[in-house]
Amino acid sequence: MITSKxxxxxxxxxxRLALHQTRSRPRFFGDDVWKYQIRLRKxxxxxxxxxxxRNPFNAVKFLISRHLxxxxxxxxxFSIPIxxxxxxxxxxxxxxxxxxxxxxxxxxxxxxxxxxxGATGGNSLSPMVGNNVFIGTGAKLIGGITVAxxxxxxxxxxVVKDILEPNTTWGGVxxxxxxxxxxxxxxxxxxxxxxx
Numbered sequence: 207m208i209t210s211k212x213x214x215x216x217x218x219x220x221x222r223l224a225l226h227q228t229r230s231r232p233r234f235f236g237d238d239v240w241k242y243q244i245r246l247r248k249x250x251x252x253x254x255x256x257x258x259x260r261n262p263f264n265a266v267k268f269l270i271s272r273h274l275x276x277x278x279x280x281x282x283x284f285s286i287p288i289x290x291x292x293x294x295x296x297x298x299x300x301x302x303x304x305x306x307x308x309x310x311x312x313x314x315x316x317x318x319x320x321x322x323x324g325a326t327g328g329n330s331l332s333p334m335v336g337n338n339v340f341i342g343t344g345a346k347l348i349g350g351i352t353v354a355x356x357x358x359x360x361x362x363x364x365v366v367k368d369i370l371e372p373n374t375t376w377g378g379v380x381x382x383x384x385x386x387x388x389x390x391x392x393x394x395x396x397x398x399x400x401x402x
Contacts, residue, residue: 208247208254213251214248214251220293221293223394224314225239232244241278242282242297245274246275246291251264252264252265282301283301285303286305291311295317298316299318303322305324306325310332312335312339315335315339316340316389317341318345321343321344322347324348324349325348332349333350333352334353336355336372337356338398339357339359340357345363345364351369352369355373356373357372358374358376358388358392359376360381364380365381369381371383372388373388373389374386374388
């Protein structure tokens, strides 16, 4: 959760680095995913400052920002609620990404297209994902599971049980351990080392 303007800037910078961006701001045309992530982070800040700090000006900004975020999300195929991802988020491509609002994802997550982090059976038990996790194309993380730090989840894997072994790779349906190689090669080294 972004609780200060300084923290907002820190989140934006970590996200920029995680996306492998060398420019300081998005181009006017293109960079749609980066623009989405910036809007997501600003919406998170306006939500906190409007609700928790009781700033009426930012409460209005939140409503406007939430609307702009929803428009961009529809265009890109994202269903990502605010305050789920910690800093260092890297959405690799536009395409369907569905995340349950009760999920929590740690720092430096790289997420591919067609990914689902969801609950089961109408309850709110959703995935809790650690730091430095790579989630491959089409992967599904379902239910109240926990994923350890540094885990790499292969394309089209279905994770329905806890992954408590850090720095490993998992794949298949249901997901099984494939190797002891974690996510280091998929996460930008400039942000990977920032997790203590």
